[in-house]
Amino acid sequence: MKVAFVTDTSCGVSPAEMKKKDIICIPLQIVFVDQDKTLLDFVDTSNAEIYKLIREEQRMTTSIPPLGLIEKIFDDIKKQGYDTVFCIPINAGLSSAYNAYRLAAENIGLKFIHVDIYTTACMQKYCIELAHKMYNEGVAMEDIIAKIQDIGDTGLTLVMPGDLDHLKRGGRLTPLAATLAGLLKIKPILKIDKSCLGKIDVFDKVRTYNKAVDRMVQELINRKVDDNYMIYVANSDSLEQAEYVRDRLQEQFPNHEIEICDLVSVISVHTGCECVGIQAFKK
Structure with a gap:
C-alpha cells in the first residue's frame, strides 16, 4: 500500500x-458575494489580505x-x-x-x-x-x-467573534440582536467539537470581554486539559486580544508553550476581524 x-x-x-x-x-476558495470573483486560499491571497478585505467590508464567503x-x-x-x-x-x-x-x-x-x-x-x-x-x-x-x-x-475549539457588525452584514446575526448585544456588552462564544458533530454551535453568551475569556479558560479546566494537550490561540488581525487570552491561559496552564497563530480565512471570512479562538487537543 x-x-x-x-x-x-x-x-x-x-x-x-x-x-x-x-x-x-x-x-x-474565497468567493466574493457581490462580484464574479473567486480567490484560491493561500495561492491567490493570504490571511493578511483577507483581513484587509474584511475591514473594507467586502462581502465574502467560502467554497x-x-x-x-x-x-x-x-x-x-x-x-x-x-x-x-x-x-x-x-x-x-x-x-x-x-x-x-x-x-x-x-x-x-x-x-x-x-x-x-x-x-x-x-x-x-x-x-x-x-x-x-x-x-x-x-x-x-x-x-x-x-x-x-x-x-x-x-479536542475542543472555542471562538469569540468580536465584530458583531460583520455578523450582521453577513446575515448571521439580526440587526436587533447585534444592537442589543452591543449595548449589553454581550460576547457570544461559539464551539466546534464532537458534541455538535463539527458544526458551529453557541457555547455561551457572557457579558464583558474579560468574563468571556475567563469562561473559555474555565472550560479547558472543566475538560481536564493537562500537560498531554496542546493549546493554541488563534486571532483574526487582533494580536493584542490574542496575547491577553494567551496570558490568561498561561496562568492556568503554566507548563504549556501556548502558541498564537492566525485564524484561518475559512473561519475569519464568516466571523470577521477582532475574533479570537482557542484550540486544545491531545498530543
Missing part, C-alpha cells in the same frame, strides 16, 4: 509549504476547491503510483469538501481513508502531520486512524 496524505488550506498552511513536508494541500482542480490533483496522485489516500480535510460539519475529495478518489480507483476530527485550523495541521509521521515510522494504519480519531474526539 502506497499512501498519499491529503489535506486542504483550512489547516492554515499554504500548499507550497505542505508540499515540502510531502503532504498534498488543496486550496479552498470547496474547484472540482476540476480536485480531479486533477487526485489524477496526479494515481499517476505517481499511489493506491490509497489518507485525508484530513476541513471537517464535514463545516464543509462538503470531504465528499468532493472522496468521490474524486473513488472515481479513479483510489482507496480513500478519512478521519473526521470535528474541527479545522491548527488541530487539522497537527493531525495530518502526525499521521504522515506515524506512517513513515511504520505504524499500522489502523493504529494511525485510532490515534487521530482519539485526538478529534477529545
